[in-house]
Every structure is written in C-alpha cells, then in structure tokens.
Amino acid sequence: MTTPAAPLRVALLGGGTVGGSVVRMLLEQADDLEQRIGRRLEIVGIAVRRAGRDRSDLGVDPGLITTDAQELVTRADIVVELIGGIEPARGLILRAMEHGASVVTANKALLAEDGASLHAAAIDRGVDLYYEASVAGAIPILRPIRDSLAGDSINRVIGIVNGTTNFVLDAMDTTGAGLFETVERAQSLGYAEADPTADVEGFDAAAKAAILSSLAFHSSVGTEDVHREGITGVGARDIQAAQDMGCTVKLLAICEKVETPDGTGISARVHPAMIPLTHPLASVREAYNAVFVEAEGAGDLMFYGQGAGGDPTASAVLGDIVAVARTRVTGGRGPGASSYAHLPVLSMGQAVTRYHVSLEVADRSGVLASVATKFAEHDVSIETVRQQVVTDDEGAPRAMLIIVTHAATDAALSATVDELAQLDAVNEVTSVMRVEGS
Numbered sequence: 001m002t003t004p005a006a007p008l009r010v011a012l013l014g015g016g017t018v019g020g021s022v023v024r025m026l027l028e029q030a031d032d033l034e035q036r037i038g039r040r041l042e043i044v045g046i047a048v049r050r051a052g053r054d055r056s057d058l059g060v061d062p063g064l065i066t067t068d069a070q071e072l073v074t075r076a077d078i079v080v081e082l083i084g085g086i087e088p089a090r091g092l093i094l095r096a097m098e099h100g101a102s103v104v105t106a107n108k109a110l111l112a113e114d115g116a117s118l119h120a121a122a123i124d125r126g127v128d129l130y131y132e133a134s135v136a137g138a139i140p141i142l143r144p145i146r147d148s149l150a151g152d153s154i155n156r157v158i159g160i161v162n163g164t165t166n167f168v169l170d171a172m173d174t175t176g177a178g179l180f181e182t183v184e185r186a187q188s189l190g191y192a193e194a195d196p197t198a199d200v201e202g203f204d205a206a207a208k209a210a211i212l213s214s215l216a217f218h219s220s221v222g223t224e225d226v227h228r229e230g231i232t233g234v235g236a237r238d239i240q241a242a243q244d245m246g247c248t249v250k251l252l253a254i255c256e257k258v259e260t261p262d263g264t265g266i267s268a269r270v271h272p273a274m275i276p277l278t279h280p281l282a283s284v285r286e287a288y289n290a291v292f293v294e295a296e297g298a299g300d301l302m303f304y305g306q307g308a309g310g311d312p313t314a315s316a317v318l319g320d321i322v323a324v325a326r327t328r329v330t331g332g333r334g335p336g337a338s339s340y341a342h343l344p345v346l347s348m349g350q351a352v353t354r355y356h357v358s359l360e361v362a363d364r365s366g367v368l369a370s371v372a373t374k375f376a377e378h379d380v381s382i383e384t385v386r387q388q389v390v391t392d393d394e395g396a397p398r399a400m401l402i403i404v405t406h407a408a409t410d411a412a413l414s415a416t417v418d419e420l421a422q423l424d425a426v427n428e429v430t431s432v433m434r435v436e437g438s
C-alpha cells in the first residue's frame with residue numbers, strides 16, 4: 001500500500017478583502033483543487049496585523065491565525081502575500097523564497113517597484129513567483145502575455161486597469177456624479193485600494209503599466225519609468241468635450257513600442273484620454289477592466305472582465321496557487337519572466353499621440369490664423385477645427401475653437417498648448433486631452 005503524499009502547505013499573509021475570499025475559496029473547493037493538482041492544499045496559517053481581533057469571518061480554526069508572519073513563511077510550500085505595500089511584504093516574500101517556498105501575490109505596487117530583484121531571488125532559489133491578480137484582477141492577462149503570446153511580437157497594450165477610476169469616470173459620463181462621492185462608493189464595494197489616492201492619482205494603474213510593459217516587451221520597466229496622470233483634473237467640461245466628439249473619457253494605461261531615430265523604445269504612460277465610442281475600450285463600464293493587445297501575428301486581442309473586488313481577484317490568486325502547486329508536484333519551475341530585450345524607456349515627450357484642445361477665443365478676424373500658426377511652428381498638423389458659439393452661465397456668448405490634431409510627439413503638443421495659452425486672442429484653454437484609440 002502506498003502512503004498518500006503529504007499535503008502542500010499554504011501560508012496566507014493578510015486576511016482582508018482579497019485574503020478573506022482566497023481563504024473561503026480554498027476551503028470550499030478543497031476536494032476539487034486536490035483533484036486538479038494531484039495533492040491536497042493545507043492552510044498552515046493566516047498572518048494578520050493585529051492580535052485579539054475576532055477573525056471568525058475567515059471561517060478557519062482560530063489556532064491558524066497568527067501575527068507572526070516572519071515565522072509563518074518559514075514553514076510553507078506556497079506563500080500567498082495579500083498584505084499589499086512595499087514593506088513588510090517584500091521582506092516576507094524574500095524570506096519565504098529563502099526557505100524554499102513559491103510565492104503568489106496580488107501586490108502590483110511591489111512588483112512594479114522591485115520586480116527585477118524578486119524575479120532574481122525566485123530564480124536563485126528555484127521557486128516560482130506568480131502574480132496574475134496584480135493586473136486587472138480576475139482577467140487572465142499576464143499569463144496570456146507571458147505564455148500564450150510568447151511566440152508573437154507585441155506592439156501595444158492599452159488597458160483600463162483601474163476599476164475605481166473607471167467607475168468614477170463612467171458615473172461622471174452617465175449621471176454627472178462628482179469624483180468624491182463616487183470614490184466612496186467604490187471603497188464600500190471593495191474596489192479601491194486601502195488609500196484610494198493610489199487609484200485616483202493613477203499610481204495603481206502606473207504600477208500595472210510597468211508590469212504589463214515588462215512582460216510584453218521583455219524588458220525591465222519600473223513605476224518610476226511610467227508617466228502618470230490621475231483623474232483629479234478631469235472635469236465636467238472635459239466630459240462634455242468628449243461627448244461632443246463622439247468619444248468618452250477613460251483612464252488608460254498605454255504601453256507601446258515607439259520607433260525613434262535612436263532605435264526602438266518603450267512608451268509607458270497612464271493618463272486620462274478620449275477614445276471614440278466605436279473603440280472596444282469605450283464600452284467598458286462601471287468597475288470593469290479591459291486590456292487591448294495588438295500583436296504582430298495575432299492582430300488585436302481584447303481581454304475583459306472584473307478587475308477588482310474580493311472574489312474576482314481571489315479567482316486569479318487561486319489560479320496561480322494551482323499553477324505553482326502543480327509545479328511543486330511535477331518538480332522544477334514554471335515559466336517565468338524575461339528581460340533579455342533591454343529596450344530603453346522613453347520620456348513622455350517622445351510619446352506619439354493626438355490632442356483635443358478647446359479654446360475660448362476673441363471673436364474677431366485673424367484669430368484662427370494666429371492659433372493655426374502656433375501649431376505649425378511646432379510642426380503639429382491639425383486634423384479638424386470646429387468653431388462654435390456657446391452661452392456662458394451669465395448668458396453671454398463665447399466663441400470656442402475646438403481643435404483635434406494628427407499624431408505628434410507629446411513634447412511638441414504640450415509646447416503648442418503652452419504657447420496658445422499666452423496668445424492675446426486666446427481668453428482661456430478650456431480643455432486639453434489626449435485622444436487615443438483611433
């Protein structure tokens with residue numbers, strides 16, 4: 001008679017929104033997971049921050065709850081880090097690897113800050129480091145990029161990768177709701193980060209852009225390489241300007257290869273942008289996420305689903321747990337990331353994009369010519385110009401010029417807008433936004 005193999009020991013760090021869902025799903029699906037992996041998973045401990053708090057919500061033997069994460073990570077085969085932030089998460093992951101554990105994490109902030117050294121430690125220790133939940137929650141996107149598209153060449157990845165800001169922008173677009181009340185609602189639904197500034201100011205999306213760029217272009221891209229603008233500058237006038245153009249405003253994470261006179265580089269950026277209602281990303285509503293991938297052979301691919309919330313994120317974590325557990329059973333390491341291409345990351349000024357500019361101007365002859373001259377001086381070609389008269393809050397007529405440019409470098413476009421604001425003929429630059437996806 002053969003003795004059944006010992007269960008694989010799973011240690012969880014953090015029992016919050018995602019951690020709580022992971023524990024419940026691990027328990028509810030224990031038998032199925034055992035069948036799929038070929039070994040049983042056994043939770044050997046759950047590290048929480050504070051002692052003495054009732055954690056019956058987690059539904060586990062209270063003896064498994066510990067505040068000693070440092071000790072817990074030394075006695076597991078798989079460590080699941082769901083604390084978030086840089087430290088102590090980084091130290092705990094490295095310690096877990098030193099003790100031979102594979103690691104699953106949803107921590108995009110840490111991966112974007114220090115992914116290279118975490119990957120190096122995993123290789124050094126012969127263990128796996130998986131983090132599918134860190135980008136676009138439940139949506140399988142990192143493994144498709146790393147594995148399924150490993151034989152193709154990716155040119156661009158454009159994503160709506162932050163559920164909280166998509167929820168807010170969608171509400172502003174459809175109901176005219178304000179920023180702060182909508183963020184509070186996203187918090188109560190479990191989408192927002194512990195500090196929602198990370199969502200609203202684009203830090204969360206920038207971390208995801210760094211991870212996506214690194215995997216898509218086989219290069220090392222960190223948070224500091226990603227140009228970041230959040231949504232606090234987006235107002236009702238921008239939303240209206242987008243609607244007038246048949247567009248909607250989305251916070252986009254854009255990762256693309258750009259050809260420069262010095263060779264190929266990576267542009268990685270997060271900012272609000274107008275996209276045409278006909279683009280697949282325009283239909284992504286509420287807190288949903290989507291990632292649009294353009295590859296040489298595959299053409300356009302769209303990945304869509306829930307990018308935030310306890311259970312959707314836990315689904316991706318569970319997928320990674322099963323993947324690393326299967327590797328434990330068969331031996332060796334699973335597929336990892338590579339950075340052999342070493343493509344340089346370009347500055348925002350080198351990004352190539354289009355602009356939509358609304359100007360309130362003096363209603364007299366020569367104004368259009370002086371505005372057009374500024375664009376020409378910076379070699380920015382105008383695609384369309386529309387003139388309209390609107391009535392302001394006091395009932396006075398105001399002359400508006402609405403200009404959409406062809407693609408140009410961001411440096412040329414922003415220099416043009418700076419100089420337009422100085423023209424006598426321009427009373428106010430009322431809205432400036434990049435236009436993507438067409």
Ligand SMILES: NC(=O)C1=CN([C@@H]2O[C@H](COP(=O)(O)OP(=O)(O)OC[C@H]3O[C@@H](n4cnc5c(N)ncnc54)[C@H](O)[C@@H]3O)[C@@H](O)[C@H]2O)C=CC1
Pocket residue numbers: 013014015016017018019047048049050069082083084085088106107108109133134137190191192193194307308309310313
């Ligand atoms: N909530 C979401 O929709 C998503 C979250 N994530 C990521 O998942 C991770 C966890 O996020 P949430 O569960 O939403 O956060 P959360 O704030 O609900 O949970 C984190 C938990 O970790 C605990 N914790 C903090 N420091 C600790 C320590 N030193 N030792 C033990 N426990 C500690 C906290 O007390 C809290 O219960 C983060 O990295 C987050 O960015 C990723 C995708 C989606």
Ligand SMILES: N[C@@H](CC=O)C(=O)O
Pocket residue numbers: 134136137161162163164165191192193199204307308309
């Ligand atoms: N706060 C994030 C959660 C997932 O990463 C979001 O709103 O998308």
Ligand code: NA
Pocket residue numbers: 132133134135136137138139140141142316
């Ligand atoms: Na994902």
